[in-house]
Amino acid sequence: MSRTVFIKTYGCQMNVYDSERIMGLLQGCGYTLAPEAAAADVILLNTCSIREKPEHKLYSILGRLKEYKDANPALILGVGGCVAQQEGEKLFEKAPHLDLVFGTHSIDSLPGLIKQVETKRKKVCRTGLREEGYSDEGVCCVASPGVSAYVSIIRGCNNFCSYCVVPYVRGREKSRPQEDIIQEIQQLCRRGVREVTLLGQNVNSYGSDNGRTGSFPRLLEAVNEVTGIERIRFITSHPKDLGDDLIRCFSALDKLCPHIHLPFQSGSNKILRLMNRGYTREEYLAKVEGLRRACPPIAITSDVIVGFPGETDEDFEQTLALMEAVRFDDLFSFNYSDRPMTAAIRFEGKIPAEVKSKRFSLLQELQNEHSLIRNRTLLNTEEEVLVEGMSKKDGRRITGKTRSNKTVIAEGGAELTGRLVPVRIRSVTAHTLSGDIVC
Numbered sequence: 001m002s003r004t005v006f007i008k009t010y011g012c013q014m015n016v017y018d019s020e021r022i023m024g025l026l027q028g029c030g031y032t033l034a035p036e037a038a039a040a041d042v043i044l045l046n047t048c049s050i051r052e053k054p055e056h057k058l059y060s061i062l063g064r065l066k067e068y069k070d071a072n073p074a075l076i077l078g079v080g081g082c083v084a085q086q087e088g089e090k091l092f093e094k095a096p097h098l099d100l101v102f103g104t105h106s107i108d109s110l111p112g113l114i115k116q117v118e119t120k121r122k123k124v125c126r127t128g129l130r131e132e133g134y135s136d137e138g139v140c141c142v143a144s145p146g147v148s149a150y151v152s153i154i155r156g157c158n159n160f161c162s163y164c165v166v167p168y169v170r171g172r173e174k175s176r177p178q179e180d181i182i183q184e185i186q187q188l189c190r191r192g193v194r195e196v197t198l199l200g201q202n203v204n205s206y207g208s209d210n211g212r213t214g215s216f217p218r219l220l221e222a223v224n225e226v227t228g229i230e231r232i233r234f235i236t237s238h239p240k241d242l243g244d245d246l247i248r249c250f251s252a253l254d255k256l257c258p259h260i261h262l263p264f265q266s267g268s269n270k271i272l273r274l275m276n277r278g279y280t281r282e283e284y285l286a287k288v289e290g291l292r293r294a295c296p297p298i299a300i301t302s303d304v305i306v307g308f309p310g311e312t313d314e315d316f317e318q319t320l321a322l323m324e325a326v327r328f329d330d331l332f333s334f335n336y337s338d339r340p341m342t343a344a345i346r347f348e349g350k351i352p353a354e355v356k357s358k359r360f361s362l363l364q365e366l367q368n369e370h371s372l373i374r375n376r377t378l379l380n381t382e383e384e385v386l387v388e389g390m391s392k393k394d395g396r397r398i399t400g401k402t403r404s405n406k407t408v409i410a411e412g413g414a415e416l417t418g419r420l421v422p423v424r425i426r427s428v429t430a431h432t433l434s435g436d437i438v439c
Helices: 013-027 052-071 082-087 090-094 107-120 166-170 178-190 216-224 244-252 269-275 281-294 313-326 353-376
Strands: 004-009 042-047 076-081 100-102 124-126 148-152 195-199 231-235 259-261 299-306 330-335 382-390 397-402 407-411 420-428 432-437
Touching: 004 013, 013 042, 013 076, 013 107, 013 148, 013 195, 042 052, 042 082, 052 076, 052 082, 076 082, 076 107, 082 090, 082 100, 082 166, 100 107, 107 124, 148 178, 178 195, 178 216, 195 216, 216 231, 216 244, 244 281, 281 299, 281 313, 299 313, 299 353, 313 353, 330 353, 353 420, 382 407, 407 420
Parallel strands: 004 042, 042 076, 076 100, 100 124, 148 195, 195 231, 259 299, 299 330, 407 432
Antiparallel strands: 382 397, 382 420, 397 407, 420 432
């Protein structure tokens, strides 16, 4: 009789990828995916601690899951990911009904850890950060990739931005061998994947930690040669490591999509120094100019933090001015929150919540204007769309992405899933394009 597992994922694309890997590993041990937590033999929460809100969500859902554990003492409840790495055994104190805590480097050990809980009926915590390279995990295809799939190429981060917990919960940078990456992508192609997104906290650093795996541009060239892959994306790029060789890839590689996510975080040089970002606003703007010169239609999205300690009204105005200069296609904005272990938690000049809220609203209002303006340039153009499936809001429409990573909806059936179709754009909002499939 097979066992069932329910996995809840919080946070970034890296966590989504990790959850798919977890499911792939457990399927190999006879587990099937439970449709809901109440029907599962094992419940795993894959967590994020980059910001405060996802961590609060974790403790809320752990409280609600206690009734499941009370009703079924044999249920195994586990927490993994960044909060697990950060808190370790302290999670057992906060949630005594918890059985398993596994860190960011323990995913490949998860089947054995679950078995240990089952047989010994004791709490298990595994949160060590391994110092060896990334080859220890080999090739493990994700469970259900669909049309598009994530592929991890580098884990950890060496940058130690003053607000960021990643180096502490995911460790230092470790590049995955290129041959493992290519082998995984080939496996994904055989399962119907047409588009891959290469993942890392800083993909631009790929290969710099060992000198054997080559550089990120060379990896992109190798992926571009994989038969069956139609599109290549990557996330995330650190501005300080974005060089001319990578910029040239946008004009040289036919499968590399014209889209880059390039977080700027602040438009103020003073705040960028406090953040330990390693570049100036002038350097950032020069790299944007280089990208648009190499690939004029490129879509640029970004991250920004509002209300970093010491941010004055003038600093915030410089952020808005940078947004005006770039006109991002989309922007992911976050209010600053203190994170454990980071340098910024000790900084003076914390910004009151009401000030952060006001600035946040102004910033989002400006970005919505820019997103709408950028999308309006696509009206009546014909865009190539990779169909991902049916729209959740309208069963008569398909949904997919343009090469510039914009969401498109159009009338069509499920038989189009996985196909590249031409769509003429008829209407736009700040976040969605609508159109008609061109026959």
